[in-house]
Amino acid sequence: GSLSTIEKSPPKPRREQTVLTIDTMNPTVKKVEYAVRGPIVQRAMELEKELSEGMKKPFAEVIKANIGDAHAMGQQPITFFRQVLALCSYPELLNDSTFPEDAKSRARRILQSCGGNSMGSYSASQGIDSVRHDVARYIKRRDDGVPCDPDNIYLTTGASDGIVTMLKLLVCGEGATRTGIMISIPQYPLYSAALAELGAVQINYYLNEQKCWSLDISELQRSLDEARQHCNPRALCIINPGNPTGQVQSRQCIEDVIRFAAKERLFLMADEVYQDNVYAEGCQFHSFKKVLFEMGPEYSNTVELVSFHSTSKCYMGECGFRGGYMEIINLDSEVKAQLTKLVSVRLCPPVPGQALMDLVVNPPQPGEPSHEKFIKERTTTLCALAEKAKLTEQVLNTVQGISCNPVQGAMYSFPCITIPEKAIKEATDNGQKPDMFYCMKLLEETGICLVPGSGFGQRDGTYHFRMTILPPKDKLKILLTKVKEFHQKFTQQYS
Amino acid sequence: GSLSTIEKSPPKPRREQTVLTIDTMNPTVKKVEYAVRGPIVQRAMELEKELSEGMKKPFAEVIKANIGDAHAMGQQPITFFRQVLALCSYPELLNDSTFPEDAKSRARRILQSCGGNSMGSYSASQGIDSVRHDVARYIKRRDDGVPCDPDNIYLTTGASDGIVTMLKLLVCGEGATRTGIMISIPQYPLYSAALAELGAVQINYYLNEQKCWSLDISELQRSLDEARQHCNPRALCIINPGNPTGQVQSRQCIEDVIRFAAKERLFLMADEVYQDNVYAEGCQFHSFKKVLFEMGPEYSNTVELVSFHSTSKCYMGECGFRGGYMEIINLDSEVKAQLTKLVSVRLCPPVPGQALMDLVVNPPQPGEPSHEKFIKERTTTLCALAEKAKLTEQVLNTVQGISCNPVQGAMYSFPCITIPEKAIKEATDNGQKPDMFYCMKLLEETGICLVPGSGFGQRDGTYHFRMTILPPKDKLKILLTKVKEFHQKFTQQYS
Structure with a gap:
């Protein structure tokens, strides 16, 4: 109109x-x-x-x-996050005594990582160095000490960007050798849309509605075996916690999925953007990365995994900033170089979204002035x-x-x-x-x-x-x- | 590291x-x-x-x-832009008496256009309605009254995003009927990168270094005729002012290019992100849109044109925010519906970048408190x-x-x-x-x-x-x- x-x-x-x-x-x-x-x-x-x-x-x-x-x-943004973003946008505010000191020190740290101390500069295409380090520390903490290399972190324009980029790398072949990608049904339609655009084969596996939308390995096997008749299945996508199902996968299920991926040589894509959104009693979020590493080197040294996160969901809900990251595990080093080249064509993810991602993985700590309010x-x-x-x-x-x-x-x-x-x-x-x-x-x-x-x-x-x-x-x-x-x-x- | x-x-x-x-x-x-x-x-x-x-x-x-x-x-951001962005990020600052009133009223207007009055909400995939209206008013003003329909404006994640999206729509066919896209040599390598990724045929036309990197129609014709032997040339890309050449096209040249595109049935893509960066005496920026409409209905009703702009260049240089827009002229209505669907998969361009684009097309006006400083x-x-x-x-x-x-x-x-x-x-x-x-x-x-x-x-x-x-x-x-x-x-x- x-x-x-x-x-x-x-x-x-x-x-x-x-x-x-x-x-x-x-x-x-x-x-x-x-x-x-x-x-x-x-x-x-x-x-x-x-x-x-x-x-x-x-x-x-x-x-x-x-x-x-x-x-x-109507959900309200986290005050601390928005204070830091305002400080980064207009650094004159660093002289304003009404802003808490921890917000100021966080803003100074972000600005020091930006060219010319400005969010208006391009960042490295993989993302701001200090943000990637903060993400790595967050993942290590979240996963009870499982190591995380900041070189494996790529900041993205929301999770969607990372998902499409990884799918793009995976697609090749024609006819019966065309890449197939396994996605759950029901699924988040970004997956089907991206596969249609890339001309990849969508392989459906059905979640079990009778068992609270849980994932059955036997259904994965059925789906894979059928797909092998007409395409080359190469990756398995998981959304946990589930969109649109709201299901939270058990640790056992994740272990079974990893075993299946290893046995069948599938690249694992774990969409974990709802990792803080777990409500039901007895449910808990387990990252694919953590479970993979707990399964020992037979798995942790071989299974290729990428995990996606974003600023858009959880308790922050900052969709408009288009912030996100992905962590790649066991990605072939030559492919990694190609990934770095590919993301460089789009220059960089939005810097305010990167700053926000940094705050999400590095929120106010106990003892800092904004901690109590943040927790509340x-x-x-x-x-x-x-x-x-x-x-x-x-x-x-x-x-x-x-x-x-x-x-x-x-x-x-x-x-x-x-x-x-x-x-x-x-x-x-x-x-x-x-x-x-x-x-x-x-x-x-x-x-x-x-x-x-x-x-x-x-x-x-x-x-x-x-x-x-x-x-x-x-x-x-x-x-x-x-x-x-x-x-x-x-x-x-x-x- | x-x-x-x-x-x-x-x-x-x-x-x-x-x-x-x-x-x-x-x-x-x-x-x-x-x-x-x-x-x-x-x-x-x-x-x-x-x-x-x-x-x-x-x-x-x-x-x-x-x-x-x-x-x-080291280029400094425009104070007014950053003040408004800080106000939008942390609306508590609307109560701060040190911010000028025009910055506050601009921020209020942007926030009112955001879901829940928050930059953290998704916008419409085509971009915030009020921003698209402001862009349309800007274009009309810039082009001496040539009409501009806000429905033809799509906000983008920097200009690169829009360019890749339009190229994506254009690519089809195989072998000798594969889509070819004409680009200048030298070119900005986003074009060659996007064409490689899309598997389109890159058609080179050479700019004339001896004539200050100007564009010769005879060279366009040579390039096109040769390309027609092996592919289906469908679009002609122009960068004006030129990247990397720094050349500014004359009005006559633009008219000739439009005539050529009309005669040869080519879709025109005008990369005009440097529209405020004109330094040389006797040079002036002419938009393809304006020249097209001045050539009369024979052209303005038929030639398909898309023009790209961005927050990253000109006097603002705000690359990190990834703001931009494109205007589509004479795009087939069914294709336009497909474009709208395609951009919806990525949800929306970053909202802070949209806000910034709004400020660029609607800066402080004479009589407003921030006008003098902005102009300076x-x-x-x-x-x-x-x-x-x-x-x-x-x-x-x-x-x-x-x-x-x-x-x-x-x-x-x-x-x-x-x-x-x-x-x-x-x-x-x-x-x-x-x-x-x-x-x-x-x-x-x-x-x-x-x-x-x-x-x-x-x-x-x-x-x-x-x-x-x-x-x-x-x-x-x-x-x-x-x-x-x-x-x-x-x-x-x-x-």
């Missing part, structure tokens, strides 16, 4: 003169799909615009529970998320026709929904997937924006939606009630 | 067990080259490290004139650059065997250097390109880091280097003197 004072584009050129058309564009780009920002979100944005223009709707506001965008849902803010956010995870599961499970696994971690519920046959038929007749039909109706009637399960993948004949647990508790309650009422009405209407 | 307290990686896995090796990785990635951050820069970083560890060298510091990284060379800072920076452009040309042209075109704009000189036959032979015997041999020797002997012309492309048998004009004047003088002395010594040594 454009303001009325600004001119619209001139009429579009006639088709036969046009160089770039839908028929002559890159065919792999056409295959890309990304449901989290797909048609349902575009419609939600239209509805918001119509509401703001005074149009009447059966709801007063659009509630976006489609994407893990914590601050947009972090705890408040994580406790609220835990409470909302529980609430979401509980309320959804009171609805006949909705069945929701415990939200053990991450930021999403992915309940199974029963869609009546009549609704399935109406959707199919309209060329729409039944869960898209369901979510679109929910949006039009209640203003609630969820993502259909088909955007993440699901077993044929089952239907789901992904819903974030991020809205503030009061709003989440309203949202859950509305979903409940909608589902009952929808079921009745189509029975 | 890593600190001694941090463990090094475990021994590398044996090759036969390794999934990802140089022989089994993506072959297109291997073909990528990016000289601006290539081996010479890696060596410069090693030398810096050795100096910092107290190792003796024939120089006291490494001077990096290899990359357009203004702040790293901008003028100071641009005048200093103009002076250094002149100085560089003058000093280099005093050296026998170096011939330097006027640096009309941008931030680089790209002089032609005479390398003695004996040096060429020694380099070739060592498997090194002669200009790489020259630049490597310069680095080892003087600490000055330049980029060999071969990284940008040059006519066979000619040699160049690219040198930024960014070091502070005093340092630039020393640098130029050292280059002069080195060249004389080198010439003598190999004669």
